[in-house]
Amino acid sequence: MxxxxxxxxxxxxxxxxxxxxxxxxxxxxxxxxxxxxxxKPAGALGxxxxxxxxxxxxxxxxxxxxxxxxxAVFAANHGVTARGVSAYPADVTRQMVENFAAGGAAVNQxxxxxxxGLKVFDLALDMPxxxxxxxDALSEAxxxxxxxxxxxxxxxxxxxxxxxxxxxxxxTIAAALSCALFGxxxxxxxxPGTGVAGDAMTRKIETVKTALDHHGQALRDPLEAxxxxxxxxxxxxxxxxxxxxxxxxxxxxxxxxxTAAAAVLYKLDEGALDHCLAAHxxxxxxxxxxxxxxxxxxxxxxxxxxxxxxxxxxxxxxVKAALATHTGMATFDQAGVSSPLD
Amino acid sequence: MxxxxxxxxxxxxxxxxxxxxxxxxxxxxxxxxxxxxxxKPAGALGxxxxxxxxxxxxxxxxxxxxxxxxxAVFAANHGVTARGVSAYPADVTRQMVENFAAGGAAVNQxxxxxxxGLKVFDLALDMPxxxxxxxDALSEAxxxxxxxxxxxxxxxxxxxxxxxxxxxxxxTIAAALSCALFGxxxxxxxxPGTGVAGDAMTRKIETVKTALDHHGQALRDPLEAxxxxxxxxxxxxxxxxxxxxxxxxxxxxxxxxxTAAAAVLYKLDEGALDHCLAAHxxxxxxxxxxxxxxxxxxxxxxxxxxxxxxxxxxxxxxVKAALATHTGMATFDQAGVSSPLD
Numbered sequence: 229m230x231x232x233x234x235x236x237x238x239x240x241x242x243x244x245x246x247x248x249x250x251x252x253x254x255x256x257x258x259x260x261x262x263x264x265x266x267x268k269p270a271g272a273l274g275x276x277x278x279x280x281x282x283x284x285x286x287x288x289x290x291x292x293x294x295x296x297x298x299x300a301v302f303a304a305n306h307g308v309t310a311r312g313v314s315a316y317p318a319d320v321t322r323q324m325v326e327n328f329a330a331g332g333a334a335v336n337q338x339x340x341x342x343x344x345g346l347k348v349f350d351l352a353l354d355m356p357x358x359x360x361x362x363x364d365a366l367s368e369a370x371x372x373x374x375x376x377x378x379x380x381x382x383x384x385x386x387x388x389x390x391x392x393x394x395x396x397x398x399x400t401i402a403a404a405l406s407c408a409l410f411g412x413x414x415x416x417x418x419x420p421g422t423g424v425a426g427d428a429m430t431r432k433i434e435t436v437k438t439a440l441d442h443h444g445q446a447l448r449d450p451l452e453a454x455x456x457x458x459x460x461x462x463x464x465x466x467x468x469x470x471x472x473x474x475x476x477x478x479x480x481x482x483x484x485x486x487t488a489a490a491a492v493l494y495k496l497d498e499g500a501l502d503h504c505l506a507a508h509x510x511x512x513x514x515x516x517x518x519x520x521x522x523x524x525x526x527x528x529x530x531x532x533x534x535x536x537x538x539x540x541x542x543x544x545x546x547v548k549a550a551l552a553t554h555t556g557m558a559t560f561d562q563a564g565v566s567s568p569l570d
Numbered sequence: 571m572x573x574x575x576x577x578x579x580x581x582x583x584x585x586x587x588x589x590x591x592x593x594x595x596x597x598x599x600x601x602x603x604x605x606x607x608x609x610k611p612a613g614a615l616g617x618x619x620x621x622x623x624x625x626x627x628x629x630x631x632x633x634x635x636x637x638x639x640x641x642a643v644f645a646a647n648h649g650v651t652a653r654g655v656s657a658y659p660a661d662v663t664r665q666m667v668e669n670f671a672a673g674g675a676a677v678n679q680x681x682x683x684x685x686x687g688l689k690v691f692d693l694a695l696d697m698p699x700x701x702x703x704x705x706d707a708l709s710e711a712x713x714x715x716x717x718x719x720x721x722x723x724x725x726x727x728x729x730x731x732x733x734x735x736x737x738x739x740x741x742t743i744a745a746a747l748s749c750a751l752f753g754x755x756x757x758x759x760x761x762p763g764t765g766v767a768g769d770a771m772t773r774k775i776e777t778v779k780t781a782l783d784h785h786g787q788a789l790r791d792p793l794e795a796x797x798x799x800x801x802x803x804x805x806x807x808x809x810x811x812x813x814x815x816x817x818x819x820x821x822x823x824x825x826x827x828x829t830a831a832a833a834v835l836y837k838l839d840e841g842a843l844d845h846c847l848a849a850h851x852x853x854x855x856x857x858x859x860x861x862x863x864x865x866x867x868x869x870x871x872x873x874x875x876x877x878x879x880x881x882x883x884x885x886x887x888x889v890k891a892a893l894a895t896h897t898g899m900a901t902f903d904q905a906g907v908s909s910p911l912d
Contacts, residue, residue: 530888545888
């Protein structure tokens with residue numbers, strides 16, 4: 229795949245979507261053949277077996293690897309925060325990026341525990357995107373360039389990608405984008421985020437409603453929705469997911485915001501997220517709704533609502549354990565264990 | 571706690587239950603105080619926060635550890651297999667114990683991945699317990715001695731215990747025991763186990779019904795139910811869980827069989843399992859029913875139904891990650907991150 233460094237227009241994004249690599253069903257068949265010989269009843273490892281098939285099918289190899297998992301966190305700021313939609317001041321985006329760099333955030337600890345690499349990308353934090361109630365978050369050129377940045381960001385040979393984000397105000401953005409993509413009322417998609425309630429929640433719902441009214445029918449096109457009511461970290465995540473598909477890197481989706489970014493690709497091509505597993509269902513109520521719309525069943529459901537890739541990072545250990553059982557277990561023959569009676 | 575080496579009668583078991591250590595609420599208060607200062611919105615790590623409180627409360631220290639997690643797998647054989655209730659021949663119990671020793675089973679791989687110790691205890695595999703439809707699985711002396719064995723088995727300084735089992739036929743045993751403890755019909759508690767269906771499933775249901783009819787009212791006492799329709803691995807697990815409470819070791823429960831063993835303690839004292847978390851909900855349908863009866867919400871729900879401690883072992887990584895976030899994250903002050911607006 230050729231990724232121009234800047235200014236990729238939406239037509240080129242659409243072309244990248246037309247040439248998506250398919251799942252390697254031969255690799256999956258080989259996984260299933262080995263699985264049937266392992267010293268356990270057929271199917272007894274449940275979703276762990278499904279995880280190995282997913283890794284094999286999208287890596288395109290019968291013996292997949294999770295040797296270089298990467299957590300990519302994209303950070304951006306949003307003009308919509310001026311409307312009082314978040315429990316935290318917008319400065320916290322940059323402060324948290326510094327906290328990631330210093331190793332002090334939750335995702336740092338989970339990444340260490342999982343043996344995963346962590347890369348944090350600061351997307352012009354000093355230039356918040358315009359308020360989506362009054363203008364477009366991004367121009368087409370900016371949006372496509374940010375998607376291209378996201379594509380480049382994952383270069384370097386990861387064999388599993390977790391996508392996460394940091395951006396005060398971005399559950400408002402994700403709610404507007406989800407509502408634009410899937411319909412329903414703003415209140416279906418707006419939740420507490422970092423912890424708003426009462427008047428702030430009312431403002432958040434009103435903000436989404438105002439933004440959707442402002443942009444109107446233009447939001448029917450998923451890429452237009454992304455650039456008009458989205459934001460830089462969402463565009464970069466969409467780009468990273470697309471590049472991962474081309475590079476045969478399976479993707480673990482994090483929470484509501486990351487999943488909303490992924491949903492743009494789904495609306496462009498319902499198969500575009502087939503290489504993605506939902507790592508978890510976040511406590512943000514709209515995340516479950518969004519996952520259902522995408523047909524994704526989350527691996528974990530632990531009431532987390534932090535973002536920053538933390539839920540996806542947590543699932544890496546599950547993926548590693550699944551792969552370890554597949555590659556490391558003995559077969560019935562090797563272990564001298566009797567097969568089922570019938 | 572003094573644990574006599576053999577022949578502990580049920581009265582002594584009841585005495586051990588009367589002196590259960592309580593949760594250390596001071597340790598939990600200290601965890602909460604630190605948690606409130608960590609660079610994340612309050613509650614944003616969901617059940618990860620709850621896990622740290624659980625570790626602290628039961629270890630009795632504000633900074634808990636998971637440095638020496640131990641997976642204890644107890645294996646035993648059951649005369650009831652002669653009734654054709656399992657998809658596998660009874661020989662498989664010993665074969666799998668040898669597979670554990672050789673490192674070829676699923677739990678070996680998951681243990682390695684989680685950095686956990688694994689101990690497998692062979693409980694007189696050459697002497698299957700009598701068919702529960704016609705006699706008692708264990709005498710009182712045998713049952714108490716096996717519980718004492720389970721108590722001893724976990725000695726050695728683990729700071730987190732996973733209890734698991736291996737025993738062809740033991741989902742039939744667990745169904746009979748659960749039905750004795752919680753009522754309902756045999757078919758409410760009987761499931762496919764290693765993979766029975768059709769006639770074998772009918773035989774399995776009939777077997778449970780016959781066993782319950784044979785023992786009748788004697789099953790009203792939980793310890794009597796354990797010795798009459800239980801088995802050695804279940805008695806050992808109950809003992810291990812009880813000893814862990816006294817040694818301030820939090821416990822991760824594995825699947826249906828391990829949970830049925832734990833349920834005996836619950837029926838003796840509803841607080842006896844407060845130091846236990848349900849690691850996962852197994853695919854065996856009765857497991858969800860049993861967890862609900864115990865008021866336990868599982869951490870994972872991945873369609874696993876293997877036993878051998880595999881689900882509990884898988885949850886160790888989640889517990890470790892939870893603890894890592896709590897101990898390793900920066901505070902708002904340390905990181906220079908702004909607090910919430912209100």
